[in-house]
Structures are given as structure tokens and as C-alpha cells.
Amino acid sequence: MVGEIVMVTYKIEMDRLMCISCGNCVETCPDLWEMAEDGLSNLKNSEIDNDIQKKEIGDLGCSLEAAEKCPVLCITVFEDGAELV
Numbered sequence: 001m002v003g004e005i006v007m008v009t010y011k012i013e014m015d016r017l018m019c020i021s022c023g024n025c026v027e028t029c030p031d032l033w034e035m036a037e038d039g040l041s042n043l044k045n046s047e048i049d050n051d052i053q054k055k056e057i058g059d060l061g062c063s064l065e066a067a068e069k070c071p072v073l074c075i076t077v078f079e080d081g082a083e084l085v
């Protein structure tokens, strides 16, 4: 019998207005974050909507660690719409 493959969707949201430029997310997870020219963190290849950057990802990678290390909690990671961090 063939098992059913369940696809999980992960999404990151980051509120750039809250970012204090500490660099933790970039240091922890450079695959997903970089410092932008305006001095704030930038979620790479994301869409932006009212200063909220959004990006869907295929796997969590280092996103949870980055969210946990953000001192102002401006990074949120969702699994199928439910908040993980």
C-alpha cells in the first residue's frame, strides 16, 4: 500500500518596523536573512505588504532558530497557518 504524501506549508513573516538591526537573524540564518542597505534585516526573496515581509518556504531550515533569537520577536513562523514561533 502506498502512503499518502501530506504537503506542509511553512511561511515566515517579519515586521521590518520592529527590527532593531541587532543582526541575530542574519548571523543565525544567513540562508534566509541579510542586512539591507537601510540598516534593517531583509528576508531574502520575500514579498512586502505594509512593512511586513512574507515568504513561503519548503522546509523550516534555520527559520525557527532565527525567530527565537530575535530580541523584539518581529519574526513569526507558521506551519499550515498555525504559529510555531
Ligand code: SF4
Pocket (backbone or CB within 6 Å): 014, 018, 019, 020, 021, 022, 023, 024, 025, 026, 040, 041, 069, 070, 071, 072, 073, 074, 075
Ligand atoms: S533578529 Fe530581529 S531585530 Fe535583530 S536584525 Fe533580525 S529581525 Fe532585526
